[in-house]
Amino acid sequence: MGLLLAVAFAVPWWACYLTLGLLVLPLAALGRLFGPLTRTLWKLVLPFAVPILLIQGFFWGEGEVLFTLGPLSFYRLGLIFAAASIGRIAMLGGCFLLLSMTTRIDMLMRALVERGLPNQALYLVVTTLQLVPRFEAQAHRIQDAQRARGLETEGSIARRARALVPLIGPLLLASLMDVEERALALEARGFSRRGPRTSLVTLRDTPLQRWLRLALWLLAATLILYRLVSWITR
Amino acid sequence: MIELDGVTFTYAGEATPALQQLDLRIGAGELWAVLGPTGAGKSTLCSLLAGFIPHFYRGSLRGKVRVAGIDVPGSSLGEMSEHVGSVFQNPFNQVTGARYTVREEIGFGLENLGVPRPAMLERIERSLALTGLSELAERSPYALSGGQQQRLAIASILALRPKLMILDEPTSQLDPAGTGQVFTLLRDLVSAGETTVVVAEQRLEWVARVADRCLVLQSGTKAAEGTPSDVLSSPEAEGWGLCESRFSRAARAAAAQGITPQRPQLPHTLDQAVEYFR
Numbered sequence: 001m002g003l004l005l006a007v008a009f010a011v012p013w014w015a016c017y018l019t020l021g022l023l024v025l026p027l028a029a030l031g032r033l034f035g036p037l038t039r040t041l042w043k044l045v046l047p048f049a050v051p052i053l054l055i056q057g058f059f060w061g062e063g064e065v066l067f068t069l070g071p072l073s074f075y076r077l078g079l080i081f082a083a084a085s086i087g088r089i090a091m092l093g094g095c096f097l098l099l100s101m102t103t104r105i106d107m108l109m110r111a112l113v114e115r116g117l118p119n120q121a122l123y124l125v126v127t128t129l130q131l132v133p134r135f136e137a138q139a140h141r142i143q144d145a146q147r148a149r150g151l152e153t154e155g156s157i158a159r160r161a162r163a164l165v166p167l168i169g170p171l172l173l174a175s176l177m178d179v180e181e182r183a184l185a186l187e188a189r190g191f192s193r194r195g196p197r198t199s200l201v202t203l204r205d206t207p208l209q210r211w212l213r214l215a216l217w218l219l220a221a222t223l224i225l226y227r228l229v230s231w232i233t234r
Numbered sequence: 235m236i237e238l239d240g241v242t243f244t245y246a247g248e249a250t251p252a253l254q255q256l257d258l259r260i261g262a263g264e265l266w267a268v269l270g271p272t273g274a275g276k277s278t279l280c281s282l283l284a285g286f287i288p289h290f291y292r293g294s295l296r297g298k299v300r301v302a303g304i305d306v307p308g309s310s311l312g313e314m315s316e317h318v319g320s321v322f323q324n325p326f327n328q329v330t331g332a333r334y335t336v337r338e339e340i341g342f343g344l345e346n347l348g349v350p351r352p353a354m355l356e357r358i359e360r361s362l363a364l365t366g367l368s369e370l371a372e373r374s375p376y377a378l379s380g381g382q383q384q385r386l387a388i389a390s391i392l393a394l395r396p397k398l399m400i401l402d403e404p405t406s407q408l409d410p411a412g413t414g415q416v417f418t419l420l421r422d423l424v425s426a427g428e429t430t431v432v433v434a435e436q437r438l439e440w441v442a443r444v445a446d447r448c449l450v451l452q453s454g455t456k457a458a459e460g461t462p463s464d465v466l467s468s469p470e471a472e473g474w475g476l477c478e479s480r481f482s483r484a485a486r487a488a489a490a491q492g493i494t495p496q497r498p499q500l501p502h503t504l505d506q507a508v509e510y511f512r
Binding site: 104106122123126127131133134178181182183184185186187188189190191192193194195196197198199200201202 | 391
């Protein structure tokens, strides 16, 4: 992710749109994920895009004015700068979404464990992601019970927000009570056992994948180096 | 398989021992039921046999505890997990959350024990078959019913090939169908010589149907030990906090009305009741 971030800021801003349009979206379409990916990307980028566009467009303060709105002027350079920032965010988001929608997180973590990450880290990441729906279901159960006792949980935003307060205590307590049994269940399956571990899942790593990875590393390094040299010699 | 001599355990911060001067011998290939009211020490005994006492729950432990040939206080939980398997009350909490399918969930413990992949595959298939989960192997563990999840917990432990399985009220959160599945499976496993089972349980009708021997605990001490029939028919059973089964209640009511029994002992299962009233 760090490398992706570095690359996103190393390449020219228009290259971000090119990457998104020519690489990320076609790959998503190939995996029949075009609809889900674009919908999620839209929801992800929009909250950043609107304020960036407004702030950069109206407050850039120099160059050609595209239009005025009362006392405020919208600048061309501001629009270009906003487009650059939004493009970088969209490319980062698109790449991350494509990864998360096409890769099982346990496989990804297994690959990282094979490269030296502790096994406990694998468990923490994977369970945290899997436990979110369980946490949600528990919250619904508690809310249903509270609703059955007369607590109003629907209506205005203020009323819904108030209904969340009595949910926090039972939800935290129930989760803490689960932790002990969960820990014991893990111990019963040798979680704390020392010694070598094996894996049921085998990771497919073809020569093509290895070459592609190497090529991407080299490309990323070249881009970052190119940007660094451009900054130094500017 | 299990040797307890003069075992007394007191939880840290508690004044009263949860187990007191307990002596017990359990042989290999038997199915034992641990009975008693709430607070009798059933869960504490299960924790002791699984090694969670003294390695997870702290307190003062006295006496000799040997399980599957291991001196429990002198071993570690990791070592114990290679010989003793534990199944708990809540099936949902036993899903590790780290695996995406039933097959992978069963493989989790085998991975931790470092079992080579070919042997792992064989053991998983066998566990799936023994617990009747083969059809559900590719499902998410979270998409199973309570009874199926508890069978999955048993399958996950079974795949580790433990010499001893400890189950602490494994059916307390299951419906009658799920309860039947679990008890039938336990009986089948023991009869097939797969493992030795100790199960803490409140459902006496099922205990009477499947258990070889019963241990009754009362305030942390051994109140009785014997076959299910002997223990459940004992005139002291009510005093030990054991609820009378509907079949023995019916038999007493029948006797009060002058209906002469064909069998001397009170019935505790449907089959026994059929024989009794025949």
